[in-house]
Amino acid sequence: MLLTTLLKLTLTITTLFTLSPLATSHYSSSSSSFSSQQPPSSPSSSTSLSEWRSAHATYYAAADPRDAVGGACGYGDLMKAGYGMATVGLSEALFERGQICGACFEVKCVDELKWCIPGTSIIVTATNFCAPNYGFDNEGGGHCNPPNKHFVLPIEAFEKIAIWKAGNMPVQYRRIQCRREGGIRFTITGSGIFLSVLISNVAGHGDIIAVKVKGSRTGWLPMGRNWGQNWHINALLQNQPLSFEVTGSDGKTVTSYNVAPKDWSFGQTFEGKQFEP
CATH class of the missing domain: 2.60.40.760 (Expansin, cellulose-binding-like domain)
Known part of the structure; x- marks a missing residue:
């Protein structure tokens, strides 16, 4: 049942919008880094713009490399642009009709100790929109329905903070300053x-x-x-x-x-x- 739900969620998300990658991303585990064209640093060194708040997160897995091109913020080929997989699609409650595009968030897994990877967080850039799906209720397949605060992450990012089997994972997030290499x-x-x-x-x-x-x-x-x-x-x-x-x-x-x-x-x-x- 869980696998069926995850597959439906993945298909729903990829038919709505294709998520794509020019921002820093890394996580706080010392074993390796998750970055794209950014100097290594730890999330704790980033300037926080907001307090930690509660949300949920799911993931998508692109079936085709071309699915990494597009997105509601218009960045195009995010791998070529430099964002890599350090990206996130936001629900309507967070997307602000596109004004939020380019903002950076730190996200960490909470509560679900069975699925969370302890001591980790990721930094991602808002590059896409997860549209509501009113064919499902907010607790079912309508994860991005208002007023839900929801993050849709590439599986490469999701697996930095949680086991993929977690499904619809409780997370905490906060706005942070974006760090970029080079100019605008x-x-x-x-x-x-x-x-x-x-x-x-x-x-x-x-x-x-x-x-x-x-x-x-x-x-x-x-x-x-x-x-x-x-x-x-x-x-x-x-x-x-x-x-x-x-x-x-x-x-x-x-x-x-x-x-x-x-x-x-x-x-x-x-x-x-x-x-x-």
Whole structure:
């Protein structure tokens, strides 16, 4: 019965959204590390933004490597982006309609001593959304139904804190500061006067509340959130270097001047300044 439930849960989750990986993840056991393009550190050294709170967590196991591409935050191929499997999909009660994308959480297994791996926690980045499934009640297959606070983890992350047989596992979580290697990344797509910019690898609070862009022949122009961390504007900005102003959810702003050169083209990624820890 447990195996059947887990298989149904995995199929339900993967048909809703495909979870994907640019953030640090590690766990506090000294035996090995679980990281992606981040310097090793322990969760205890990370700056906490919130107190520990209760939630539940399940996992998904991608049946195809291509399932690691996608996600409701728009990061695309998360392995290529650098997040690895240090990612999480959040239920509606936590997702904040995509504004939370890029935020970092520390998660640990609690209560279920039979299944928990003692003394461990993981750090993951919000990259996806677990949609409600109203065909099941909140205690059954509707784990992500409101008002449940639920984390859907790649099995590689889940198994750092609990045995996979645990199923719907009680956990505790807290927001922490994101630690990133390198600067904020700006991936420019679009066509003509439509400019879309995916913003990733954001340190500090990790999530973004405002973005502005400036060409060499314009003033600062506010961009709108398209979805996840994709921001857009209708403006003719070709053939001029681009600067970006990014504001995190803590109100801090970092400005990257002339990130994209005059001859930038759609499909390119550029690296700017970074929020200081």
